Amino acid sequence: MGKEILANWREGFAFRGNYLIIQVAVKINNLHRWDVSVTEAKEIQLKLANKIVIADKDINPQLIAGVDISSPDSHGMARGAVVVLRYPELNIVEVKVAKSKVTLPYIPGLLSFRECPVILAVCEMLYNTPDIVLVDGQGIAHPRKLGLASHLGLFLDLPTIGCAKSILCGKHEPVEEKPGSFAKLIHNGQIVGAALRTKAKVKPIYVSIGHKTNLTMALNWAMKCCRGYRLPEPTRLAHLAASGKLSPEPK
């Protein structure tokens, strides 16, 4: 691994095209040897979190994307998927799927180091540039304010929204049953996101700012991308694509 690349990663300026060779190091019970300790990875997150931009104005998206990765197979290969939909119809404009080697184990709080390379690799294949990207994971609703959606947003330099299926940190009051209802997610006395009821009688999803968005936008666009399922179409379809259940060709 080039020191330059690592240095750039540390500063949050890893170059597009080079991120695949970035190896972020994590040492876990002496089972693995990596290049950066857990402590260092957390310090990197704190630095990157300072670069997150909160949008002051909304946007009128024409293209909304969703990203996800499959769980790695026995060889550590995972499929990354990105689906681009046209808004408001939500019809498929582009689907890309690509396999990458996953090098890090899953560690709560460090998910982005595991998934970013896979997702960035597939996003590099995109012909279209989405206006917003919905991500299957937290944004700033994270112990160090740098969930997958935020980390990805910095690398893509695009507005991102975290749409997680469960809580990483924070608490909230019960959410009304009516779709569109939400309850603020509070962590350390701060509003870090919200539990959003996307569908009646189904558990809420957890929405938070990724990058270049704000909570109002995040809730609004996540909700407007829902079509009768618990998950918004972009991440729902990306999940299907990653698990090989959606043709990697435009319909």
Place this chain on the structure above:
DNA sequence: GCGACAG
């Protein structure tokens, strides 16, 4: 010290 813990 103990539990919690995105995917």
Place this chain on the structure above:
DNA sequence: ATCTTGTCGC
């Protein structure tokens, strides 16, 4: 994330 069939309800 994953192991897993049918089934109850809108």
